[in-house]
Amino acid sequence: MCYHNILRRLFGAAIVWLGIFATVLAAQQQSATGPRSKTQVVLLGTGSPFPDPDRSGPATAIVVNGSAYLVDFGAGVVRRAKAAMFDKGIAALEPTNLTVAFVTHLHSDHTVGYPDLIFTPWVMGRKVPLEVYGPKGIKAMTDHILAAWQADIEERVSTETWQPNNYRDTCKVNVHEISSGVIYKDANVTVTAFPTKHAFPETYGYRFDTADRSIVISGDTNPTQATIDACHGCDVLIHEAQTLEWLAKRPDFQPYAAKYHTNTTQLAELASKAKPHLLIIYHASIVLRPALRPQASSPEQVLKEVLSGYAGEVVVGRDLDVY
Ligand SMILES: [Zn+2]
Ligand SMILES: [Zn+2]
Numbered sequence: 457m458c459y460h461n462i463l464r465r466l467f468g469a470a471i472v473w474l475g476i477f478a479t480v481l482a483a484q485q486q487s488a489t490g491p492r493s494k495t496q497v498v499l500l501g502t503g504s505p506f507p508d509p510d511r512s513g514p515a516t517a518i519v520v521n522g523s524a525y526l527v528d529f530g531a532g533v534v535r536r537a538k539a540a541m542f543d544k545g546i547a548a549l550e551p552t553n554l555t556v557a558f559v560t561h562l563h564s565d566h567t568v569g570y571p572d573l574i575f576t577p578w579v580m581g582r583k584v585p586l587e588v589y590g591p592k593g594i595k596a597m598t599d600h601i602l603a604a605w606q607a608d609i610e611e612r613v614s615t616e617t618w619q620p621n622n623y624r625d626t627c628k629v630n631v632h633e634i635s636s637g638v639i640y641k642d643a644n645v646t647v648t649a650f651p652t653k654h655a656f657p658e659t660y661g662y663r664f665d666t667a668d669r670s671i672v673i674s675g676d677t678n679p680t681q682a683t684i685d686a687c688h689g690c691d692v693l694i695h696e697a698q699t700l701e702w703l704a705k706r707p708d709f710q711p712y713a714a715k716y717h718t719n720t721t722q723l724a725e726l727a728s729k730a731k732p733h734l735l736i737i738y739h740a741s742i743v744l745r746p747a748l749r750p751q752a753s754s755p756e757q758v759l760k761e762v763l764s765g766y767a768g769e770v771v772v773g774r775d776l777d778v779y
Pocket of ligand 1 (some may be wrong): 563
């Protein structure tokens with residue numbers, strides 16, 4: 457009897473330790489690959505026009521139920537997507553699965569990856585045309601890119617005998633020039649566009665609503681009430697920011713930034729009103745290696761400036777982070 461009691465206690469203790477071990481393992485897993493929310497935010501590119509080898513051009517993926525929705529396609533977008541697929545195990549980001557994209561505005565740092573997004577997955581076997589949503593002008597940009605690569609398209613269609621019969625069709629792009637409001641809806645997600653204030657007459661931010669999360673992405677913008685309203689307690693707000701430290705060193709850039717971008721003080725004010733559960737800062741004047749660009753700020757400086765006026769949870773995004 458006594459022997460049985462000891463065995464039972466030992467067995468109970470083993471179960472408890474196994475439980476603790478599993479919890480620790482789960483926590484490690486979570487920090488390595490992001491939260492276990494069904495909807496994932498994958499930062500493909502958190503950089504700016506500056507050619508920083510640590511940060512690709514602006515591009516973000518919202519991944520839900522095995523489907524990916526891109527916002528912006530800066531330099532390196534397809535290769536970062538492949539890295540997210542291969543290194544982080546996110547199958548939706550296999551480049552041939554990239555079929556839906558939204559663009560915030562037409563600046564080259566947000567769109568220079570467009571030909572890459574059209575043609576690389578096409579040649580690799582994308583099964584359907586690309587669907588692209590964005591402001592007025594995205595149709596003309598698309599037509600010009602397809603025209604620029606016309607010789608390549610004709611050559612590939614006529615010589616690549618291993619490709620499927622509909623190869624000529626799958627390089628096409630269905631372009632949707634949008635206005636504010638709900639612009640996209642499928643079984644996974646509803647996407648709402650809202651106006652932002654940037655250097656073009658028409659620029660947009662986007663809100664994604666899925667079964668378990670609400671995510672707002674600003675694109676490039678001056679602080680606006682529309683961004684605050686779009687978030688309004690959202691789960692994740694992804695917003696640009698320029699540091700005061702950087703702006704102080706760039707008086708030539710200050711008037712432009714004051715009209716078309718958001719500084720860290722303004723972002724702190726905006727986030728205090730928008731109240732996201734998590735604020736992710738991207739597209740900022742940040743470098744990880746100071747020698748690359750002495751004027752730029754460190755991620756720590758960005759955090760310090762924002763946290764001086766904001767009490768919520770905030771992170772500085774890095775390429776291939778998953779939230
Ligand atoms: Zn811009
Ligand atoms: Zn930009």
